[in-house]
């Protein structure tokens with residue numbers, strides 16, 4: 245059997261400017277990176293607080309590696325649940341103000357595991373149409389009746405919830421939308437959930453560390469009562485600068501996940517040193533409020549500059565600041581010109597975003613300087 249039809253499909257993808265390829269990074273996550281031998285000023289990392297390469301985080305990782313070795317060794321329920329994992333779970337529960345938190349190896353797995361431990365074909369799931377792929381996949385895999393409501397539109401959700409007679413209803417949303425940077429309207433969504441007795445699950449992968457006085461994400465940003473947001477997911481590979489994810493919630497929720505979440509039960513625990521490093525990054529994330537202040541300043545500077553250049557942005561208060569382009573080919577072309585100028589920003593194209601919604605997904609970090617943002621604006625002036 246030949247692979248000719250695969251090759252034809254790949255060729256078509258290239259012609260449509262939808263072909264994806266990787267770049268090899270030769271440095272740590274930081275504003276100035278070396279990529280395949282060339283230096284770039286990067287605006288595409290999710291290391292929003294500049295913690296991925298922080299000396300204290302690295303030191304905790306090294307010390308824990310000396311103590312625990314490298315591999316997790318087994319799943320949490322066999323003998324892979326180390327003291328380091330346990331301490332991090334307790335710290336995350338305290339940080340989010342919930343009785344319990346449970347670690348997963350990735351955010352993708354946390355979402356698949358949580359949704360599938362809670363729902364089956366007797367149930368119904370309601371998702372924002374711009375939710376992250378891992379949430380959509382989680383819903384599809386569960387076999388629950390699947391509905392998508394209009395982006396961040398509580399009325400659209402209300403209408404859909406009114407028409408269901410399923411056993412359980414789970415409403416799922418990104419906290420900060422990963423490709424748009426806007427924040428889910430949690431108070432409105434929560435009030436609709438209460439009206440229809442639905443659970444609310446929020447995946448705040450991009451909110452933790454960035455939103456809220458203490459970096460507590462969109463829950464803190466809106467001062468949401470804990471009981472109004474029943475399933476809270478955070479990932480550790482973005483603002484926290486490490487790797488992995490967690491689900492926080494009630495004792496009954498977390499116990500159910502331990503019993504039934506297959507992506508928790510049938511996988512090796514994350515390396516204990518990652519958990520130890522995350523414990524340190526959690527402390528820095530909470531204490532070093534200057535990182536959020538710095539982000540706020542850079543976001544303001546960037547948005548003001550773009551507005552002067554007539555560029556189209558999304559109404560986003562977060563470090564995710566996409567410049568809307570439209571056509572995939574044009575987004576690729578601009579990204580290439582910026583690259584020739586030494587600036588690295590990735591073009592995001594369908595199906596990651598809707599048709600005609602190609603964009604340059606600019607992300608800012610507390611590690612960037614004002615001068616670096618000026619350099620970006622200067623480069624954008626040439627292509628706008």
Ligand SMILES: *Cc1c(COP(=O)(O)O)cnc(C)c1O
Nearest residue numbers: 350351352376378422449479481
């Ligand atoms: C990145 C992301 C994930 C996946 O998290 P990983 O830990 O990288 O697997 C899940 N949800 C959202 C909203 C994300 O942006």
